[in-house]
Amino acid sequence: AQTVTQSQPEMSVQEAETVTLSCTYDTSENNYYLFWYKQPPSRQMILVIRQEAYKQQNATENRFSVNFQKAAKSFSLKISDSQLGDTAMYFCAARGGATNKLIFGTGTLLAVQP
Amino acid sequence: EADIYQTPRYLVIGTGKKITLECSQTMGHDKMYWYQQDPGMELHLIHYSYGVNSTEKGDLSSESTVSRIRTEHFPLTLESARPSHTSQYLCASSEYIGDRKSTEAFFGQGTRLTVV
Numbered sequence: 001a002q003t004v005t006q007s008q009p010e011m012s013v014q015e016a017e018t019v020t021l022s023c024t025y026d027t028s029e030n031n032y033y034l035f036w037y038k039q040p041p042s043r044q045m046i047l048v049i050r051q052e053a054y055k056q057q058n059a060t061e062n063r064f065s066v067n068f069q070k071a072a073k074s075f076s077l078k079i080s081d082s083q084l085g086d087t088a089m090y091f092c093a094a095r096g097g098a099t100n101k102l103i104f105g106t107g108t109l110l111a112v113q114p
Numbered sequence: 115e116a117d118i119y120q121t122p123r124y125l126v127i128g129t130g131k132k133i134t135l136e137c138s139q140t141m142g143h144d145k146m147y148w149y150q151q152d153p154g155m156e157l158h159l160i161h162y163s164y165g166v167n168s169t170e171k172g173d174l175s176s177e178s179t180v181s182r183i184r185t186e187h188f189p190l191t192l193e194s195a196r197p198s199h200t201s202q203y204l205c206a207s208s209e210y211i212g213d214r215k216s217t218e219a220f221f222g223q224g225t226r227l228t229v230v
Binding site (some may be wrong): 007037039043044045046047050089091093095101102103104105106109 | 149155159162202206208216219223
């Protein structure tokens with residue numbers, strides 16, 4: 001079974017600053033995928049960034065990057081130059097195995113302050 | 115923009131009524147999911163399907179049922195709605211390409227269900 005843990009229920013950051021959201025996971029699969037999703041107040045879930053577990057290089061998407069530590073089963077999200085539009089709930093998720101179930105963490109509510 | 119649609123967006127219904135929440139995707143994805151989202155925002159997987167005529171219960175026990183007769187359609191049914199079913203329901207789909215390749219999950223806009 002897979003589990004995903006986000007230990008920060010809420011975080012706050014000043015506009016233009018950098019913030020890191022933490023995520024740890026546990027899986028017995030060798031081939032799995034990790035994701036960060038964003039759910040703004042409009043409530044539609046949007047993919048922020050993805051990481052294939054077999055890739056050693058950390059994924060980067062513009063201002064968003066991850067720090068993937070496979071041995072530690074850690075998958076943190078760094079947001080650089082935070083913008084007001086980054087205010088949202090952020091979910092870490094993992095997927096793997098034959099059934100490809102997508103399991104989410106409990107989420108981190110990020111507030112970007114002007 | 116993802117081609118996955120949920121209807122209705124909002125539903126208020128009386129206790130004991132039968133309801134069906136619709137979810138359709140036009141991307142040809144084989145994997146589909148239903149999540150229940152708490153008022154505190156936590157997401158719980160309640161059903162998933164990895165193809166036509168294959169459905170499984172998720173990690174959170176649910177009184178709802180699902181069917182997957184066509185690839186694009188994954189409706190969720192509550193035979194007798196109760197106030198404890200009040201929640202946000204999110205549908206998602208994804209494609210497993212094989213050999214370490216997979217797409218991300220795409221989400222619908224959700225159905226906010228209130229049972230009074």
